[in-house]
Amino acid sequence: MLIAGLQKFSLGDWAGEPACVIFLAGCNYQCPWCNYVDYFDPVAGLEEKALWKFLEEQTDKLKVCVISGGEPTIHPDLPDFLRGIKNLGYKVKLETNGSHPQMLADLTKDNLIDFISLDVKAPKEKYGFLIGFPQDSLNYLLSQIDQSLAFLKKGSVDYELKTTVGTFLTPDDVWQIVHWIKPAKKYSLINFQPRGTLDSGFGAFEPYGLEYLARLRDKIAPFFETCEVREGALRPGLF
Numbered sequence: 235m236l237i238a239g240l241q242k243f244s245l246g247d248w249a250g251e252p253a254c255v256i257f258l259a260g261c262n263y264q265c266p267w268c269n270y271v272d273y274f275d276p277v278a279g280l281e282e283k284a285l286w287k288f289l290e291e292q293t294d295k296l297k298v299c300v301i302s303g304g305e306p307t308i309h310p311d312l313p314d315f316l317r318g319i320k321n322l323g324y325k326v327k328l329e330t331n332g333s334h335p336q337m338l339a340d341l342t343k344d345n346l347i348d349f350i351s352l353d354v355k356a357p358k359e360k361y362g363f364l365i366g367f368p369q370d371s372l373n374y375l376l377s378q379i380d381q382s383l384a385f386l387k388k389g390s391v392d393y394e395l396k397t398t399v400g401t402f403l404t405p406d407d408v409w410q411i412v413h414w415i416k417p418a419k420k421y422s423l424i425n426f427q428p429r430g431t432l433d434s435g436f437g438a439f440e441p442y443g444l445e446y447l448a449r450l451r452d453k454i455a456p457f458f459e460t461c462e463v464r465e466g467a468l469r470p471g472l473f
């Protein structure tokens with residue numbers, strides 16, 4: 235497995251339970267607003283042996299491994315990697331962009347994940363702009379995301395849908411996303427962090443702020459069982 239980084243401790247990723255966050259290298263999107271650029275490069279990453287040593291030593295302190303990226307589902311060896319983590323007794327939360335629905339279904343069937351957090355980046359009409367691809371190349375990808383959404387809504391595994399919201403998305407865009415994904419168990423609005431973006435020009439877009447997003451949440455909340463607002467995470471130092 236290509237590991238780009240490790241956040242050794244977090245209380246903010248699973249209902250206050252002590253977790254670590256493992257960043258797998260590489261991504262199939264090029265979101266211009268992405269703050270995770272450092273996690274694309276396996277060369278600067280962590281040796282897998284060192285990661286397993288860390289995980290084996292932390293089983294009495296940590297309860298959860300969050301698998302992030304990059305995009306974890308691009309790695310064919312993800313099932314074996316997660317099997318090793320589950321065998322150590324950890325719960326697993328997977329962060330994904332939803333582009334590989336079959337991988338989500340297979341991991342769930344094999345009891346290798348306990349929670350999926352799926353990023354819905356934009357309304358369909360604006361997806362290309364926000365993932366860095368020509369809009370007219372996205373039919374297949376959008377159908378994959380639709381399949382991932384349909385899979386999650388079957389309820390085989392606990393999940394949330396989430397969207398990072400900065401001024402590159404208008405409130406009307408958020409409403410269009412809501413009409414696409416509703417109803418759903420949980421939807422979260424994440425306040426954009428304008429620092430360290432993949433496209434430096436996207437640093438000019440601003441966050442709306444938590445209060446504004448909370449007012450938006452109050453309007454869209456009836457479409458979801460739970461709807462919340464969070465600050466976007468700028469992950470601290472790695473390794």
Ligand code: SF4
Nearest residue numbers: 261263264265268304
């Ligand atoms: S924000 Fe986009 S480019 Fe960045 S890791 Fe997520 S899917 Fe990949």
